[in-house]
Amino acid sequence: MASSRKKSPRITVTCAQEGCGKTQALRPSRLARCDGYVCGPAHGPEVPPGPGLVRELVMGAAGGFWGWRDVPADGELRTTAQRAHRLGLFALAQAVPAGQVEELVHGLVGPCGPGSRSILTVNEMSTGVGVDETGCLEIELPNVAAALRFMLDQGHTAGVLLRTFTDRTAYTTETGYPIPVKELRGWALRGGRLLPLTAAEVVDAHCTEAETGEPLPPERGVTYRDAWEVTCPAPPT
Ligand SMILES: [Zn+2]
Structure with missing residues (x-):
């Protein structure tokens, strides 16, 4: 048939x-x-x-x-020790059921709507995440998403950023290539919760050099937005 x-x-x-x-x-x-x-x-x-x-x-x-x-x-995080830590985190995160990972990613990117494409960054780890036309999730690197869920359940502290691609062009490179505008939203992972940050809070955190506290210029081609509430089920006890 x-x-x-x-x-x-x-x-x-x-x-x-x-x-x-x-x-x-x-x-x-x-x-x-x-x-x-x-x-x-x-x-x-x-x-x-x-x-x-x-x-x-x-x-x-x-x-x-x-x-x-x-x-x-984050220069400091790209050291061997941090890489080892990340690999350890991935190993631990393998035990997290896929359904729990998807539930969390859905809370983060669901509001972007069908057909959306984003980059999810957790500390120094990033993965592409998308919602297809039928509303199904597409997670490029499931181990990064699983690590986020593991960190949430374990009450870790981390910064979570979501850059969502738009159809608008931010600027064109010298060779004439259009770079898309991305909407940037942030959350603070703390105490088993994802706390949404306002656009102003993200600008504050994002545009400051971590080591020196010196201000950094806003990221090029990015529109800062208020983050939404992500409902997370209580971590398993
Ligand atoms: Zn080529």
């Missing part, structure tokens, strides 16, 4: 490198949302990431294409 499922439309991604012109067609659900896409790592963006940000390269973000996105940096 023939499938009644509609054939999903395909989108075409073009390499951001000026003069390259290579394209990649793929289903929208296969796209890990990034700031831009290139045919290979040699065709990366020429502009450096903004202050306080590091650039992540995502292999296979759009079929055979690579993606890049700029996420918050």
Whole structure:
């Protein structure tokens, strides 16, 4: 019997490198949302990431294409010790049931609506998270989401940021590549709860150099928004 499922439309991604012109067609659900896409790592963006940000390269973000996105940096957290801590956290988080992880991610990104794409950042860890057209969650790196749920249940303290891509263009790179505007919302993870932060609170926390307390310029291409209430079921006792 023939499938009644509609054939999903395909989108075409073009390499951001000026003069390259290579394209990649793929289903929208296969796209890990990034700031831009290139045919290979040699065709990366020429502009450096903004202050306080590091650039992540995502292999296979759009079929055979690579993606890049700029996420918050924390020099101190990128030490070997912190990496080991993160790996330990991932190992512990493996025990968290997938349903509990999805429940939490749904609370965070559900209000973004169907078809939305966001980047969820927990301390120094990031993952793409999306809601497809039917309302189903897409979690690019489930171990990052599981780590967040584990930290919530264990009463850890952390900063949680959600950057949601919009269809608006923030600015165009020197090579003519449009960088999308992202809406940024933040929560404080504390005492087994996710406390929504106002836009002003996020600007305050985000635009201050962690070590020196010096002000940083606001992140380029970002609109700060008030976060919503995320209802979390009580942690298991
Ligand atoms: Zn290229």
